[in-house]
Amino acid sequence: MSLLRIRNLSVSFSTASGAFQAVDAVDLDVDAGEILAIVGESGSGKSVSMLALMGLLPWTATVTADELSFDGADLLRIDRAARRKIIGNDLAMIFQEPMTALNPCFMVGWQIKEALRVHLGLDRATRHKRAIELFEQVGIPDAEKRLTAFPHQMSGGMNQRVMIAMAIACKPKLLIADEPTTALDVTIQAQILDLLADLRRETGMGLVLITHDMGVVAETAERVCVQYAGQKIEEQPVGPLFDQPHHPYTAALLDALPERATDKLLPTIPGVVPGQFDRPSGCLFSPRCKFADATCTTTPPVAAGPELGQVRCHYPLNTGERKAS
Amino acid sequence: MLNYVLSRLFTFIPTFVGVTLISFGFIRVLPGDPIIVMAGERGLTAERYAELEAQFGFDRPIYVQFWDYLTGVLQGDLGNSFVTKRPVWDEFFSLFPATLELSTCAMIFAVVIGLPAGVIAAVNRGKLYDRLLMSTALIGYSMPIFWWALLLIIVFSGNLQWTPVSGRIDLIYYFPDPTGFMLIDSLSSGQKGAFTSAVRHLVLPTIVLGTIPLAVIARQTRSAMLEVLGEDYIRTARAKGLAPGRINGIHALRNALIPVITVIGLSVGTLLAGAILTETIFSWPGIGKWMVDSIFRRDYPVVQGGLLLIAVAVMVVNLTVDMLYGVINPKIRKR
Numbered sequence A: 001m002s003l004l005r006i007r008n009l010s011v012s013f014s015t016a017s018g019a020f021q022a023v024d025a026v027d028l029d030v031d032a033g034e035i036l037a038i039v040g041e042s043g044s045g046k047s048v049s050m051l052a053l054m055g056l057l058p059w060t061a062t063v064t065a066d067e068l069s070f071d072g073a074d075l076l077r078i079d080r081a082a083r084r085k086i087i088g089n090d091l092a093m094i095f096q097e098p099m100t101a102l103n104p105c106f107m108v109g110w111q112i113k114e115a116l117r118v119h120l121g122l123d124r125a126t127r128h129k130r131a132i133e134l135f136e137q138v139g140i141p142d143a144e145k146r147l148t149a150f151p152h153q154m155s156g157g158m159n160q161r162v163m164i165a166m167a168i169a170c171k172p173k174l175l176i177a178d179e180p181t182t183a184l185d186v187t188i189q190a191q192i193l194d195l196l197a198d199l200r201r202e203t204g205m206g207l208v209l210i211t212h213d214m215g216v217v218a219e220t221a222e223r224v225c226v227q228y229a230g231q232k233i234e235e236q237p238v239g240p241l242f243d244q245p246h247h248p249y250t251a252a253l254l255d256a257l258p259e260r261a262t263d264k265l266l267p268t269i270p271g272v273v274p275g276q277f278d279r280p281s282g283c284l285f286s287p288r289c290k291f292a293d294a295t296c297t298t299t300p301p302v303a304a305g306p307e308l309g310q311v312r313c314h315y316p317l318n319t320g321e322r323k324a325s
Numbered sequence B: 001m002l003n004y005v006l007s008r009l010f011t012f013i014p015t016f017v018g019v020t021l022i023s024f025g026f027i028r029v030l031p032g033d034p035i036i037v038m039a040g041e042r043g044l045t046a047e048r049y050a051e052l053e054a055q056f057g058f059d060r061p062i063y064v065q066f067w068d069y070l071t072g073v074l075q076g077d078l079g080n081s082f083v084t085k086r087p088v089w090d091e092f093f094s095l096f097p098a099t100l101e102l103s104t105c106a107m108i109f110a111v112v113i114g115l116p117a118g119v120i121a122a123v124n125r126g127k128l129y130d131r132l133l134m135s136t137a138l139i140g141y142s143m144p145i146f147w148w149a150l151l152l153i154i155v156f157s158g159n160l161q162w163t164p165v166s167g168r169i170d171l172i173y174y175f176p177d178p179t180g181f182m183l184i185d186s187l188s189s190g191q192k193g194a195f196t197s198a199v200r201h202l203v204l205p206t207i208v209l210g211t212i213p214l215a216v217i218a219r220q221t222r223s224a225m226l227e228v229l230g231e232d233y234i235r236t237a238r239a240k241g242l243a244p245g246r247i248n249g250i251h252a253l254r255n256a257l258i259p260v261i262t263v264i265g266l267s268v269g270t271l272l273a274g275a276i277l278t279e280t281i282f283s284w285p286g287i288g289k290w291m292v293d294s295i296f297r298r299d300y301p302v303v304q305g306g307l308l309l310i311a312v313a314v315m316v317v318n319l320t321v322d323m324l325y326g327v328i329n330p331k332i333r334k335r
């Protein structure tokens, strides 16, 4: 049985201008020790689906699902107190903006030790020892001294390392990293990704890596789930996905990779992700799809079977009948 | 830190001069002649008037009088009261503990109730409790002090007979007052019932004086908390699986305190202004009542010296508040 199992997860926000469907019928599985990447443009509901899993959405959000289970616990049924025993402990998450994700009023050491105290009940001396160990594990130099630093006294990269140390403090079984490197500069990005991959190897935890960088996906992930406008439109292991994408959107994302460019000018996907008011009635990608026809604009496609990567498309690519151009 | 305090002290100088000028000018702008007031019903002859005028130095040009006053102040001499002939310093320090005791109690009352009320309102934003609390705060904020005081007196002293109407302690108690703080002195006197009596005298003035700061603090805490609760680090705290009490009471409140401390500091000025009315209503023998009495007597040295000392007290409080910021907000401390 998989570590995380999500079936038919939907999230809608009630806004001043009506309900907005941010996540639409998403299925997802993560096995123990696996790295799953979730990719998609800004606004495709990657963060919202994971925040829903963590129970971190504001009260304006309505979360529904057929199944939401983690490590044997049914997250749909358990009460808040029981959920608090799981999140931050077996199920941890780190965020995009390391500079604002840590509390500016408390020393970073205090913030780590808090997690150790609340979930593991370690005594003072053990907490201190473990905090230093964690800092060393995530590659923070001068670990003991850094415990007394405040977040604003450290760089974004260092703060992200602190966030990671805090997330892995209780040895989680699954770590969700929501664009952990987007706010950092390129050299630091690579270091943080390496660190996450190393930690995964050392601890055997599962890792969900949210990103919109296909390059990162290629280097780190084992399986990839592509999301568009709140829907999962394709899911494949990383090799097949890069070789034979089935969804035109996936193909377009891959074509936009500099390494794959055949022309001096990088191809781009025209248009933007549909928002609350311009949601198409058929396939959500149809307005931007170069293969779209009348069926696409009127009938929403259903997800295909696993042999086609659960693709949501009337005319999947690379099926043998039709090759990607 | 020392540098910071020194630089702040330096900025006191212009404020100090300004306050000296205003306190000197203010009482002189009021119509009424102190010599005539002192003479009272009897009146006095022209020669006697000229004599007194010369004695107080009123016959000299106003800027010379100001210069005299300023040089006196700089040497720590605020002059003597026209009425009691005692040095203004002495009078101030014998009355100040009463005001300090009342203001401190009022502030503690305002913070102890206002802070949690604001936090709870923010956490329950938009719900019944929040609306109820915020409208109550608005009423409290706009309530005229004297009217509120009279209302409380009528209900609690008049109808219910729970609290006395005036003074600091029942007159049957008499003991030395080494500190000037009635709560402390009554306790250390060891007289049975003295402390209870002091507390009962303190309750109504504390509520009256603390009401406006309470309303201000509750509203400010609420809005600061609402802002902080939307921050990323609160989401991080929730992702750690912390209990709501810990998130609101430690992670959020610590950040929300920064603007709240500001209004607490600013409230001190309001509090001293409010003390004037409150002390007059409750015959509380403090600085406020002393100032009001002196204004009616046109007791120039007391009014200008008293105002100056009050202003200095407010400045000291503001400096303390600024330093508290550093303790609460590490970003300021390190700069």
Ligand SMILES: Nc1ncnc2c1ncn2[C@@H]1O[C@H](COP(=O)(O)OP(=O)(O)OP(=O)(O)O)[C@@H](O)[C@H]1O
Binding pocket: A013, A015, A020, A022, A040, A041, A042, A043, A044, A045, A046, A047, A048, A049, A058, A060, A179, A212
């Ligand atoms: N609290 C909220 N209230 C209303 N709408 C929201 C809220 N949070 C997110 N949304 C909307 O949900 C959609 C999905 O947002 P989400 O943050 O999951 O996107 P994302 O895929 O993570 O994008 P990014 O790459 O920018 O992080 C967006 O259109 C966003 O505007």
Ligand SMILES: [Mg+2]
Binding pocket: A046, A047, A048, A178, A179
């Ligand atoms: Mg996101």
